[in-house]
Amino acid sequence: MFEYFPTGPYTWNLSVVATLNSGGLIDEVDRACRPIKDAANAGEDAGTPDFLRAWTALTDQLVGQAEEAEKRGHTRTAGQLWFRASNYLAQAERMLAHSDPNRVPTYRRMLELAQRAFETHSPRVSRVEIPYEGTTLPAYFSAAPATDDGPAPVMVLVNGLDSTKEHMYASNHWEELAARGISCLMLDQPGTGEALRLQGLTARIDAEVWAGAAVDWLEQRPDVDAARIGVVGWSLGGYYAPRAAAFEKRFALCVAWGANHDWGAVQRRRLEREGERPVPHYWEHVLWVWGHTDLQQFIEFADDVHLEGVVERITVPFLIAHGANDRQIPLEMAHRSFDQAVNSPKRELRVFTPEEGATEHIGLDHLPHVSTFVADWVADTFAELGRA
Numbered sequence: 001m002f003e004y005f006p007t008g009p010y011t012w013n014l015s016v017v018a019t020l021n022s023g024g025l026i027d028e029v030d031r032a033c034r035p036i037k038d039a040a041n042a043g044e045d046a047g048t049p050d051f052l053r054a055w056t057a058l059t060d061q062l063v064g065q066a067e068e069a070e071k072r073g074h075t076r077t078a079g080q081l082w083f084r085a086s087n088y089l090a091q092a093e094r095m096l097a098h099s100d101p102n103r104v105p106t107y108r109r110m111l112e113l114a115q116r117a118f119e120t121h122s123p124r125v126s127r128v129e130i131p132y133e134g135t136t137l138p139a140y141f142s143a144a145p146a147t148d149d150g151p152a153p154v155m156v157l158v159n160g161l162d163s164t165k166e167h168m169y170a171s172n173h174w175e176e177l178a179a180r181g182i183s184c185l186m187l188d189q190p191g192t193g194e195a196l197r198l199q200g201l202t203a204r205i206d207a208e209v210w211a212g213a214a215v216d217w218l219e220q221r222p223d224v225d226a227a228r229i230g231v232v233g234w235s236l237g238g239y240y241a242p243r244a245a246a247f248e249k250r251f252a253l254c255v256a257w258g259a260n261h262d263w264g265a266v267q268r269r270r271l272e273r274e275g276e277r278p279v280p281h282y283w284e285h286v287l288w289v290w291g292h293t294d295l296q297q298f299i300e301f302a303d304d305v306h307l308e309g310v311v312e313r314i315t316v317p318f319l320i321a322h323g324a325n326d327r328q329i330p331l332e333m334a335h336r337s338f339d340q341a342v343n344s345p346k347r348e349l350r351v352f353t354p355e356e357g358a359t360e361h362i363g364l365d366h367l368p369h370v371s372t373f374v375a376d377w378v379a380d381t382f383a384e385l386g387r388a
Contacts, residue, residue, distance in 0.1 A: 001365040004033055009044035010276045010327070012051065014364060015091045021367035022087050022170040032058040032088070044280040048095050052102060055092035059085045059113075066116070079121030086113035087170040094162055097281035098288040107197050110166050114140075117169075124178065125169065130187070132213040135201070138194040139187045139214075140165050142174035143223060146181035153228035153252075153382045154183040156214050158207075158244075160235025160258070160362075161289060162279045164193035173371045180379035183224065187214055189240065191289045202291030205304055211244035215251070228252050228382050232374065234362045235278070238320075238329070239263050239305060242337065246313035253317040253381050255374055258326065258362040259334035261311075264302040266329060271299065276327040278361070311337050317346035317381045321370055324351050325359040346381065 002020070003013040019029055032054045039050035066081035093106045118125050124143050129136035146152040155177055157168050165186040168174065174184035188195040189210050191203025204210070211231060219226045229250060233241030234257035245254035260266075269275050270282070279285050283295055292298040311318075318341050322334035331351065338349040350373060352358035357366030 001360045004029075005037065005040040007041060009040065009047075009280075011044045011095065011278065011280055012040055012047075014278070014361070015051075015095060017360075018167075018364045018367065019087060019091045021364060022167070023084060023172060024087055025084065028058055028062070028084065028088070044095075045097075048097065048100075048280050051095055052092050052106070055088050056106075059089045059092075062088070063113070066120075070120070075120050079117060079119075082113060082117040083121045083170075086110060086117050086166060089113060090164060090166040090170060094164070094167070095280055098284050099281075104197060107164075107194070110164075111194070114166050114169060122169075122175075125174065128185075128217075130214055130217045132210055135199060137187060137189060137201075137210060137213065138165070138199075139185055140169055140174075142178055142184040142186070144178040144181055144183045146178075147183060147223035151223055151225040152181055152183050153225050153230070153386075154185060154218055155255075155378060156185045156187055156211065156218075156229065156231045156251075158187050158189050158211070158231065158233040158237040158240050159192035160233070160237045160260075160278075161192075162285060163235065164188060166193070171367060171371065173375065176371050176375035177378065180375055182375075182379060182382065185214060185218065196289065203289050205243075206247075207240040207243045208247035211240075211251075212248045215248060219250075226250075228385055230254065230378060230382070232257055232378070234258050235328075236260055236263060239307060242307055242311055242314060242318070242341075245316060245318070246307075246310045249315070251316060252385055253319075253378065254314060255319045255321065255378065256334075256337060257321050257370065257374060258329055259320050259322050259337045260307075260329055261333035261337045262306040262308070264299075264305045267299055267302045275330070276361075278328060307337060307340070311341040312343055314341050314344050316344065317385075318344040318348070319374065319377050319381075320347075320349045321363070321374060322349070322351055323359040323361060323363055323365075324353050326361045328361045346384075348377070350377075 039047040062085040069078035168186040190201040232255035238256040238260035363370030
C-alpha cells in the first residue's frame with residue numbers, strides 16, 4: 001500500500017490511499033498532507049485535529065474554485081471540484097472522535113457539498129429517504145441510464161463501521177454499476193453516516209430488518225426490476241450484507257466486499273492490540289456505533305456479531321472479495337464464509353494478491369480494481385438470473 005506517512009499511523013495512510021483511489025488528485029492530497037507530516041508522529045489520536053484543519057483548508061480552496069467556475073458558467077469544471085471537495089471532507093470527518101465538537105458541523109457541510117456535486121457532476125444521483133420503523137433512513141439513489149427504457153436491476157450498497165454514503169458516492173462504484181445497466185442505492189443504515197450522526201440510529205445485529213425496509217421501498221419504484229435486487233456491503237458490511245441475504249429472501253444475490261465472518265472475534269483481537277484499527281479513537285467510535293457505554297459489556301455483546309450458522313442460509317449467488325494482506329480482517333474469515341455457504345447456487349471467493357494490488361482492507365490500495373471486478377460479477381449474475 002502507498003504510505004504517504006512513512007512512520008504511520010496506519011489510519012492516516014489508509015485515508016490517503018482511499019482518497020486517491022476515490023478520485024482525489026495527488027497534488028491536492030500532497031498539499032493537504034505535507035504540513036502535517038510531523039503531526040503524524042504524535043500518533044493517530046493526538047494528530048486528528050491537525051488532520052482535520054489541513055484537509056478542511058484544501059476543501060475550502062476547492063469550494064472557492066467551484067463557486068468561481070459556476071459564476072462563469074463552467075458547470076463541468078465546478079462539478080469536478082464539488083465532487084473532490086466532498087471526497088476530501090468525508091475522509092477528514094471519518095477520522096474525528098464522536099466527542100469532537102467539529103464532527104456534526106463537518107458532516108452537515110459534507111451533505112451540502114454532496115448535494116452541490118449531484119447538481120453539477122452527477123445529475124442521475126439524488127437524495128432519497130427510506131421509511132423505517134417510524135422514521136427514515138437517508139440514502140443516495142443512482143438511477144442507471146438503462147432506467148430510461150424500463151425497470152433495471154439495482155444493488156443496495158451498505159456501509160462498514162466508519163464509512164458513510166458520501167464515501168460510497170466518492171468511490172464511483174455506483175457509476176461502474178450504472179455503466180452496466182444497474183442502479184444503486186447507497187444506504188446509511190443504522191449505526192452509520194447520517195442515520196447515526198443526525199438521527200441517533202445505532203447498529204443492530206439483525207441487518208435483515210433495515211435491509212428489508214430498503215427492499216420494500218425499491219419494490220415501489222417503477223424503474224426497479226424487483227426480481228433483481230442485490231446487496232453488497234464493504235468492511236463491516238461484509239457481515240451485514242450476508243446476514244441480510246440469509247434472512248431477507250427477496251435479495252437475488254449478495255456480495256461481501258471484505259469478509260467479516262466473525263466481527264466479534266476481531267474485537268477481542270483488537271483488545272490484545274492484534275491487527276490494525278480503521279479509525280483513531282477506536283473504542284469510543286465502536287461504542288457510539290452500537291449504542292453501548294461499557295466496553296466489557298460491549299465485547300460480550302459483540303460475540304454475537306458473526307455469520308456462524310448464517311451463511312448456510314444464503315440461497316442466492318454469493319461473492320466474497322477479500323485482500324490477501326488485509327491487516328484488519330484475517331483472510332481466514334473469507335475462507336470460512338465461503339466454506340460454509342454450501343446452499344448458494346453460485347459461490348465465489350476472489351482473493352486479491354500483492355502482485356495485482358487491492359490486497360489491503362476492502363482493496364483500498366487499488367479500489368477501482370475491486371470495484372470493477374464486483375461490478376462485472378454482479379452484471380454477469382444479474383444477466384444469468386434474467387435469462388433464467
